[in-house]
Amino acid sequence: MRNAWAGGVRGRLAAGIGAAVLGGALTACSGSDGPETAAPPNAAAPGGGADRPSAPATHPFTGGRAGVNNPVLAVKIENTQMALPQTGVGSADIVYVEQVEGGETRLMAVYSSKLPARVGPVRSARISDLHLLPQFGRPAFAFSGVQSKMKKYIKQAPVYDISQDNGGRAYFRYGPKPIPYNLYANPRTLLKQAPKAEGPRDIGFRFGPAPEGGKPTATFTARWPSTRMSFTWSAKQKRWLSAHNGRTNTAAEGGVLGGRTVVVQYAETTRSQFHDFLGNYTPLIKTTGTGRAVVLRDGKAYDTTWSRPSEDKGTTFTTAGGEPMTFAPGQVWMVLVNNGSPRIP
Template identity: 75%
Template sequence: MSRGGTAAGRAAAGTGALVLAAALTACSGGDVGRRAEPPSAPGGRDGAGTSATPGLPYHPFDGGAESPRGPVLAVKIANTERALPQSGVRDADIVYVGQVEGGETRLMAVYSSKLPERVGPVRSARISDLSILAQYGRPAFAFSGVQSKMKKDIRQAPSYDVSQENGGSAYFRAGPKPIPYNLYADPRDLLELAPEATGPRDIGFRFGPAPAGGEPTASFTAKWPSATMGFTWSAEEKRWLASFGGRPDVAAEGGRLGGATVVVQYAKTTRSKFHDSLGHYTPLIRTTGTGRALVLRDGKGYDARWSRPSEGQGTTFTTADGKPMTFAPGQVWVVLVSEGSPVIP
C-alpha cells in the first residue's frame, strides 16, 4: 500500500438520485418477476436483529440527519476496465470493494437513503458477500447469479434473493458492451420483489467531527494482485476522488466517484471452497474478528482498529487510543485489502 504524495446503456444514466420515499411511490405496478423467497433463517445468523436504530440521531449508513430510511438493497457491480463507467454507484450509501478470482475486484453497493435510476453492470455474487450482508439484517440482495454449489448458501443467507434468476423485467441489457458487461437493473423494481426487506440498522459506523490527530494525507492507493484503486483528497469537493488503474474513476452519470470517508480495512484473505470455470479459487475475505484499518477523512489518515465479533453484529472502528473513529457524513467506501502483501489464494 502506498500512502501520501499527490494524485494526480438504457443509454447514459438519468438525472441522479431520487429520495427513496419518492422512488417507491413511483414504482407501483409493472411487470416484474416472482417475489423473492424469505430467508430460511428468520432471526438472521449469529443473532442478527431488527432494523431499529435506537440512539442514533442520523442515518446509520451515511450520517445524514435528514436522510430517508428506506429498505436496504445491496447490488453486486462489475469493477474492471471493461465494465467502466458504472451506473448507480455514486448514489450508494456504502460501497464495498473486494477481491475476486484472478486478483481482480468487484463492488457491492448498499442503498437505503436514495436510489439511482439504474445500477450496473450487475455481476455475480461471492461467498464473502453473504458474511458482510449478515450485519444488515435481511436486505434485498441483487446479483446476476452464482455457481450451482453456492446456491445453498444463498438460500440459507438472511437476505432476500432478487437476483437475475428471480428478477424478471427488473433486469435488462443495454448499451454497446458485450455480455456480461451490459446487464443493468432498476432498483425500484428490485425492491418490489422484496417488500419485507428490512430498513437500515446500526452496523457500527459512527459519524461526527473528526477525532484529534490524524496524518495529513493527499492520496492513498489500494492494491490487489491485478488491480489498483486510488483515492485523492479534494478540498474543493470535500471528498476523496476515486481512480481505477491510475485513471479517474468516472460515474456513468458524470463526475468522479468517491466518498467523504474511505475505510481501508485489512482483512485476512484465504481460499474458499469455490472456484471459477478456469479453476481460479474464490477468495474468502474474513470480515469477522479484529484487525487494523486506515480511515481517510477530511484530508487526513487515521490509524484505526476494526472489530466484528460475529456475522450478525456490526463492524466498529476505534482510534489508536480506543475511542470511536468517527466518519464524515456522506458516502462511505469500505476497501477490503489483504492483511499483508496482495495475494491470490
C-alpha cells in the same frame, strides 16, 4: 423477524456457511471444484409496517437525515476495466470493494437513503458477500447469479434473493458493452420483488467531527494482486476521488466516483472452496474478528483498529487512543484488502 433470524436463520447460516465455508473453505486447496454525531445512532428496527419503532434521527449508514425508513438493497457491480464507467455507484450509501478471482475486484453497493434510476453492470455474487450481509438484518440482494455449488448458501443466508433469476423486468441489457458487462437493473423495481426487505440498522459506523491526530495525506492506494485503486483528497469537493489503475474513475452519470470517508480494512484473505470457470480460486475475506484499518477523511489518514464480533453484528473502528473513529457524514467506501499490505507510508 429478528427473533426468527436469531434463533433460526442465523443458526443455519453459522452451521452452513460458518462450518462449510469458514471451516472447510479456509483450508480448501486449489484443486477444489466450484465456481452527524459521535454518539451511537439509534438503530432502526428490522422490517417495516405499523409495529416498527420510530426511525433513527440520522441514517446509520451516512450520518445524514435522508431515507432513515428506507429498505436496504445491496447490488453486486463489476469493477474491471470492461465495466467502466459504472452506473449508480455514486448514489450508494456504502460501497464495498472486494477481491475476486484473478486478483481483480468487484463492488457491492449498498443503498437505502436514496436510489439511482439505474445501476450496473450487475454481476454475480461471491461467498464473501454472505459474510458481510448479515449485519444488515435481512436486506434485498441483487446479483446476476451464482455458480451451482453456492446456491444452497444463498438459500441459507438472511437475504431476499432478487437475482436475475428472480428479479423479472427489473433487469435489462443496455448500452454498447458486450455480455456480461451490459446487464443493468432498476433499483425501485428490484425492491418491489422484496417488499419486506429490512430497513437500516446500526452497523457500527459513527459520524461526527474528525478526531485528533491523523496524518495529512493527499493520496492513498489500495492494491490487490492484479489491480489497484487510488483515492485522492479534493479539498474543493470535500471527498476522496477514486482512480482505477491510474485512470480517473468517472461515473457514467458524470463526475468522479469517491466518498467522504474511505476505510481501507485489512482482513485475512484466503482461498474458498469455489473457483471460476477458468480455475481461478474465489477469495474468502474474513470480516469478523479484529484487525487494522486506515480511515481516510478530511485529507488525513488515521491508523485504527476494526472489530466485528460476529456476522450479525456491525464493525466498529477505534483510534490509537482508544476512542471511536468518527466518519465524515456522506458516502463511505469500505475497501477490503489482504492483511499483509503495508501500513501508512
